[in-house]
Amino acid sequence: MNLYKILIEHCSPKDSVIATVGYILCDDREALYKWFETEPHFAGIFVHLGLFDEDERNKTTVEVYEDEEGRRETTYSYKDAWMKFGGDIFDPVNGIMDYDNLYYGKSLFGFEDLGEYTRGQLDMLDNVAELLILD
Secondary structure, three states, X not given: OEEEEEEEEEEOOOOEEEEEEEEEEEOOHHHHHHHHHOOOEEOOEEOOOOOOOHHHHOOEEEEEEEEOOEEXXXXXXXXXXXXXXXXXXXXXXXXXXXXXHOOOOEEEEEEEEEEEOOHHHHHHXXXXXXXXXOO
16 A cells, blocks of 8 residues: 655645645555545545536646657646646646635645555554545
């Protein structure tokens, strides 16, 4: 099973902050995405995907990059981009904010993959942070 650090970025016109919400142990990024789709509360925070509307989630993200052969573009579905980039925070398209329309701000979520862990290795982490194990 992999351990994922769940992050929140709250952005507003005057300030932004990134913080750790907690940790989730689950099989893979697909299981993590399915958990986010349920819009759960985790560590007292309403955790969600950045795009609530299913039509919005059907849009695509285009990643543009340079390599030895020149400029390239790759197109991803919202779900694939979310899993590849680590959530909405790190998505090069969906994570970009228009701060002018954010009077109260907006929260984006993301994750960092911390690699393979077993339940036994998590005893210390469970004592210092919110930990959820998805079976």
